[in-house]
Amino acid sequence: MNKKEEKTLHKFAEPLGMSVDGNNGVIYGEYEGYHVYLTRANNNSYSFAVNFSLNKAGELPQQDEVKRVVKESKDIIDCVIQGYQVVYTLRGGMTVAKTAEKVGPSLQTITSFLQQLGYQDACALCGKSDPTVSLYSVSGAPAILCDDCFKKQQEAVNIHAREQGNVKENVLSGTVGAFLGSLIGAGAIILLGQFGYVAAISGIVMAICAIKGYELLGKKLSTKGIIISSVIMIVMVYVGNRIDWSISVANYYTDVDLFYAFRILPDLIREGYLEASQYYGNLAMVYLFTAIGAVPTIISAVREGKRAQESYKML
Ligand SMILES: [Zn+2]
Known part of the structure; x- marks a missing residue:
């Protein structure tokens, strides 16, 4: 409380x-x-x-x-x-x-x-x-x-x-879980981005899905799990955001396909075809909301683990 x-x-x-x-x-x-x-x-x-x-x-x-x-x-x-x-x-x-x-x-x-x-x-x-x-x-x-x-x-x-303590954390399965979760998050970034929404919700979706994904398949969320999930989130937010922008570019320039747009996106920003402040501003927003989603999810996962073991005399 x-x-x-x-x-x-x-x-x-x-x-x-x-x-x-x-x-x-x-x-x-x-x-x-x-x-x-x-x-x-x-x-x-x-x-x-x-x-x-x-x-x-x-x-x-x-x-x-x-x-x-x-x-x-x-x-x-x-x-x-x-x-x-x-x-x-x-x-x-x-x-x-x-x-x-x-x-x-x-x-x-x-x-x-x-x-x-x-x-x-x-x-x-x-x-x-x-x-x-x-x-x-x-x-x-x-x-x-x-x-x-x-x-x-x-x-x-x-x-x-x-018995709970004996449950071994499976880092590999956890990593797969975090990755699968992050795919949902990246999907949300792309989908909501295409609809023109500021990616507030998608950042939170990314954080919750990646961390819960790790916990679900890895059976436990240790500090190692938190770090792995965080790295995956950081990478996937970047990828999701870049795909979102690439789709927009490919839609705009009919002779450019999605993969090419993805590849040349940094050049487009450098040469001023895309507004750098807008691109990075948007990316920063998604990172911010991913952090906002991640912090309480991690805290509650850690606290849940601790609380279950606490027993004491109150009075
Ligand atoms: Zn009694």
């Missing part, structure tokens, strides 16, 4: 005496004796999903029982149960401030309701209520677990990560 979103979450968390985990994008803490974390119920509104993990005298929570609070408050709109996990959805306000005003009282309503019914904080996996129950992050997702269950989960994640 970005810094701005994280800042917004802090505005909700502070009045509740809770914290924000930027990796998971959640608000979390202890509230009236319950470990709880809040996730945005949907991205367009300030509606929150409040996650509890509960047992009653060691038993699983009863659907009809824990759901009753939804009828008691108009700000609590839904309740979903999965094993020991109970998730309430809160109604969002129009603004951050309006929503922040409502979250606290809603949490108060839910927790005192749960206390009255005798529900206890519990591990989401084994349902045990003991002092080791706390908030953890397991491969990028928050979870309310006891110490033992967290260790088991972590072990499972480690095994998975090790």
Whole structure:
């Protein structure tokens, strides 16, 4: 999540005496004796999903029982149960401030309701209520677990990560993938160029197709893969742009075919038949947009790889 979103979450968390985990994008803490974390119920509104993990005298929570609070408050709109996990959805306000005003009282309503019914904080996996129950992050997702269950989960994640780590990057296949992807990008540069569009979209298409192409066929995107994909992109942007201009030249001069136009293009620029500033200006634009497409694609690919392995105690 970005810094701005994280800042917004802090505005909700502070009045509740809770914290924000930027990796998971959640608000979390202890509230009236319950470990709880809040996730945005949907991205367009300030509606929150409040996650509890509960047992009653060691038993699983009863659907009809824990759901009753939804009828008691108009700000609590839904309740979903999965094993020991109970998730309430809160109604969002129009603004951050309006929503922040409502979250606290809603949490108060839910927790005192749960206390009255005798529900206890519990591990989401084994349902045990003991002092080791706390908030953890397991491969990028928050979870309310006891110490033992967290260790088991972590072990499972480690095994998975090790298996992932054993997947060998196939540089040759990756290079082929990046090349095939870059052909789509070059196609976009030529096609959109012929329609007279500034090549903004085609630069982005080039970047995404080349990098994803490498990842898909190479099974992994290492620094080496990023460099190879980048070199292919740089070359193919140049080639695509030059073909685009050659087509225009061949269309204009009836006695010149495409291959000849491609070959003599530098001469045409040098001798002033083509406007050098226009040619290089256009090329620079495609490079710029390829970079704009490449940077977030690479960052998300690298982050995705890292995030999957992260597990830690949040509280
Ligand atoms: Zn447990």
